Amino acid sequence: MNLLQKSSQTLRAAELIKCGFKTNIVVQDTGLSSNLIRTLYKEVQGESPKAGQLPSPASILATIQSLAHASIVIENYIELVESDTVRVDINALIQANKQYRTILKKNRELELTKELTINECWVLIRGLQAKQVKLHHCDNGHFFITTPKQRTLPTCPFCQLHQH
Numbered sequence: 094m095n096l097l098q099k100s101s102q103t104l105r106a107a108e109l110i111k112c113g114f115k116t117n118i119v120v121q122d123t124g125l126s127s128n129l130i131r132t133l134y135k136e137v138q139g140e141s142p143k144a145g146q147l148p149s150p151a152s153i154l155a156t157i158q159s160l161a162h163a164s165i166v167i168e169n170y171i172e173l174v175e176s177d178t179v180r181v182d183i184n185a186l187i188q189a190n191k192q193y194r195t196i197l198k199k200n201r202e203l204e205l206t207k208e209l210t211i212n213e214c215w216v217l218i219r220g221l222q223a224k225q226v227k228l229h230h231c232d233n234g235h236f237f238i239t240t241p242k243q244r245t246l247p248t249c250p251f252c253q254l255h256q257h
């Protein structure tokens with residue numbers, strides 16, 4: 094990486110940190126060293142980054158509500174990306190996350206339930222590329238996702254919510 098590339102990637106990294114991405118995601122996206130990203134994080138956020146692993150897709154999909162939230166994010170993401178990319182398209186992810194939050198405000202059943210973090214959204218999209226996250230449509234036309242070992246029933250969360 095030459096100096097110009099490095100400085101433009103540093104600016105991008107600062108943007109991603111402002112969006113709330115964990116440092117290991119920023120490292121993967123920008124190709125910059127984790128030492129540099131940690132220093133940058135302190136400059137941008139005024140505190141050291143919190144340690145901690147990213148969750149697994151299965152642990153994110155722990156409730157019917159989170160399965161519904163995740164399905165909304167993935168549906169929006171898929172509409173934004175042009176084809177199967179090998180890497181997570183972070184710009185599309187940020188856009189999909191904004192749309193998801195707008196949809197939540199209009200959804201009475203989901204608006205007061207726990208929102209996914211941008212890092213959880215990233216994990217799900219990476220799972221999609223690793224073929225751990227699968228896409229489905231139910232008989233009522235809802236789009237939803239499943240992943241192996243999820244703690245909820247691998248059926249449509251929107252139909253399950255409507256039954257209660």
Ligand SMILES: [Zn+2]
Nearest residue numbers: 231235249252
């Ligand atoms: Zn359904």
